[in-house]
Amino acid sequence: MQLVYVYDIKAKDKKDFNRVKRRFYYHFNKLDLRDVLRTKSVLIVPLIAEKMMDAFFKQFSKKVEVYKILAESIEQV
Numbered sequence: 001m002q003l004v005y006v007y008d009i010k011a012k013d014k015k016d017f018n019r020v021k022r023r024f025y026y027h028f029n030k031l032d033l034r035d036v037l038r039t040k041s042v043l044i045v046p047l048i049a050e051k052m053m054d055a056f057f058k059q060f061s062k063k064v065e066v067y068k069i070l071a072e073s074i075e076q077v
Helices: 013-030 047-059
Strands: 002-009 042-046 064-071
Touching: 002 013, 002 047, 013 047, 013 064, 047 064
Parallel strands: none
Antiparallel strands: 002 042, 002 064
C-alpha cells in the first residue's frame, strides 16, 4: 500500500506564495525520501513514511492544503 499526498500552496499574493513555496521545498528537500514519486503537486510515498510526511505537512498547515489518499495500487497510464 502507498500513500498519495495531494497538496496546494495557498497565499494571499505572489510575494507570500513565493515565500511559502521556497520554505516548503527547502524543508522538503531536507527529508530523506528515496522511494518517493513526485509531480508538481502530488507525492506518492510508502506507508512507513506516513508519520514523517504528516509531521512535515503540519508545519505548513496554514499555508498548504493537503489531502491524503491510501492506495492499494497505482498504475501509470
